[in-house]
Amino acid sequence: xxxxxxxxxxxxxxxHYVFVEKIGPFSQTAPQAWQELHKHxxxxxxxxxxxxxxxxxxxxxxxxxxxxxxxxxxxELPAGLAYEIFSGGKYSRLTYTGPYTGLPVVxxxxxxxxxxxxxxxxxxxxxxxxxxxxxxxxEEQLITxxxxxxx
Numbered sequence: 001x002x003x004x005x006x007x008x009x010x011x012x013x014x015x016h017y018v019f020v021e022k023i024g025p026f027s028q029t030a031p032q033a034w035q036e037l038h039k040h041x042x043x044x045x046x047x048x049x050x051x052x053x054x055x056x057x058x059x060x061x062x063x064x065x066x067x068x069x070x071x072x073x074x075x076e077l078p079a080g081l082a083y084e085i086f087s088g089g090k091y092s093r094l095t096y097t098g099p100y101t102g103l104p105v106v107x108x109x110x111x112x113x114x115x116x117x118x119x120x121x122x123x124x125x126x127x128x129x130x131x132x133x134x135x136x137x138x139e140e141q142l143i144t145x146x147x148x149x150x151x
Contacts, residue, residue, distance in 0.1 A: 002097040003094055007117060007119060010092075016072060019082055019084075020082070023064070034055075040081055048071075048072075052130075055067065096144045122150060126148055131145060
């Protein structure tokens with residue numbers, strides 16, 4: 001498992017976030033949310049600039065959001081997508097390099113590391129930030145940042 005072991009403290013910026021939200025077991029809701037989002041991306045791109053792809057998730061409420069950051073507030077979003085300004089804040093980051101299929105196991109290990117390191121967590125969404133493009137990057141070189149909301 002190619003996961004960093006020492007969390008790095010970072011500041012996530014306020015972000016214009018467009019997303020599909022699902023509630024339930026992540027193993028079921030995450031693929032559904034991404035499939036729905038990808039169906040709408042061509043329409044989003046007609047009038048908006050996407051700057052990144054990332055998911056937000058809350059383990060307690062089992063809320064999963066598959067989404068994209070925009071360079072500005074959205075213009076004419078298709079039905080089925082939600083928008084909010086994600087406030088960001090202080091996060092502890094671990095970085096994984098490898099295929100997205102490994103993320104369920106890696107994410108579990110990341111949360112174990114957060115507990116072992118006694119990271120002082122705050123309420124809020126955790127983030128999976130997908131750093132590079134799976135359409136142009138070999139699976140073994142995909143980079144995913146796992147970020148925990150930190151006090």
